[in-house]
Amino acid sequence: MLRIRFHGRGGQGMKTASRILGSAAFRAGFCVQDSPVYGAERRGAPMAAFTRIDRVQIRERGAIVRPDLVVVADDTLLTDPAAQPLAGCDAESTVLVNSTRDEAALRQEVPAYTGRLLTADFTAVALATTHALASLSTALGVAAACLVGLSLADSLAGLDDELTESHMSMAQKEANRQLAQTVYAQASSWAPVREREDSRIAETAPLVEVTFDPPRLAGPSIYAVGNSPQRRTGNWRQFRPVLQVERCTRCWICFVRCPEAAISLDAQEYPVVDYDECKGCLLCVHECPTHAFTVEKEVR
Ligand code: SF4
Numbered sequence: 224m225l226r227i228r229f230h231g232r233g234g235q236g237m238k239t240a241s242r243i244l245g246s247a248a249f250r251a252g253f254c255v256q257d258s259p260v261y262g263a264e265r266r267g268a269p270m271a272a273f274t275r276i277d278r279v280q281i282r283e284r285g286a287i288v289r290p291d292l293v294v295v296a297d298d299t300l301l302t303d304p305a306a307q308p309l310a311g312c313d314a315e316s317t318v319l320v321n322s323t324r325d326e327a328a329l330r331q332e333v334p335a336y337t338g339r340l341l342t343a344d345f346t347a348v349a350l351a352t353t354h355a356l357a358s359l360s361t362a363l364g365v366a367a368a369c370l371v372g373l374s375l376a377d378s379l380a381g382l383d384d385e386l387t388e389s390h391m392s393m394a395q396k397e398a399n400r401q402l403a404q405t406v407y408a409q410a411s412s413w414a415p416v417r418e419r420e421d422s423r424i425a426e427t428a429p430l431v432e433v434t435f436d437p438p439r440l441a442g443p444s445i446y447a448v449g450n451s452p453q454r455r456t457g458n459w460r461q462f463r464p465v466l467q468v469e470r471c472t473r474c475w476i477c478f479v480r481c482p483e484a485a486i487s488l489d490a491q492e493y494p495v496v497d498y499d500e501c502k503g504c505l506l507c508v509h510e511c512p513t514h515a516f517t518v519e520k521e522v523r
């Protein structure tokens with residue numbers, strides 16, 4: 224069995240990437256399982272998705288604790304205590320990171336990790352091909368499919384399965400297919416991920432019987448005063464909105480719509496973005512009627 228774990232932030236499309244991989248493997252004739260896990264639904268917050276691939280029926284369930292391949296949608300997650308993408312990784316694991324930085328720079332951040340670390344700027348490739356950030360899911364799903372040894376034809380078939388359910392235009396779907404081919408060619412230069420010798424061990428474990436728990440267990444109790452002001456969300460940001468003040472009509476729509484209350488108003492009632500809190504969801508960019516925000520990629 225191959226176990227693949229995707230780590231991303233809400234809105235980066237890692238659930239879809241996991242599904243593209245799962246559909247591609249299914250098309251290739253494998254038994255497949257994929258499932259995401261979220262905390263509280265929140266754009267920008269860390270999330271994970273799990274894909275298992277095997278030649279026989281998969282009886283294992285739940286989170287993947289010892290992954291063969293980990294796909295990380297942005298390098299800020301590498302050291303994020305809420306995400307912990309390297310948890311359970313060992314010398315046999317492969318970690319693929321979407322980043323503008325090279326392997327040596329990333330390894331400085333995670334010195335304890337001894338497995339294979341691959342990196343490429345998939346965001347740049349996706350934007351150059353489709354002009355849509357959402358297509359990162361296509362890029363990372365297909366890169367993972369290539370790394371686990373699936374063919375380009377099966378990868379494209381898996382992608383088509385996902386695109387069929389989307390509301391994309393035909394031109395966008397075709398751009399995603401082109402992106403898939405570009406990424407597949409790039410990922411083909413990497414050696415494929417191998418199954419572990421003991422990859423079937425967990426399969427013999429009995430299925431877990433889920434017992435009834437009282438509903439109160441799911442209702443959190445509050446034991447401390449609110450600490451949300453201490454939780455800076457600015458380091459979630461991959462792209463920053465930058466106000467071009469000459470285009471702003473001071474309609475306040477961005478100020479009202481920002482989900483993090485990261486926009487305040489200055490003395491002249493122009494919006495001001497607090498970059499310590501702005502998580503980079505770009506809702507303000509999409510909502511602004513005069514297109515007064517431009518978007519800049521963060522460079523860390
Ligand atoms: S300022 Fe814009 S990009 Fe930042 S959190 Fe608010 S709406 Fe999102």
Ligand code: SF4
Nearest residue numbers: 471472474475477511
């Ligand atoms: S939505 Fe656009 S025009 Fe309106 S206040 Fe914000 S930046 Fe200015």
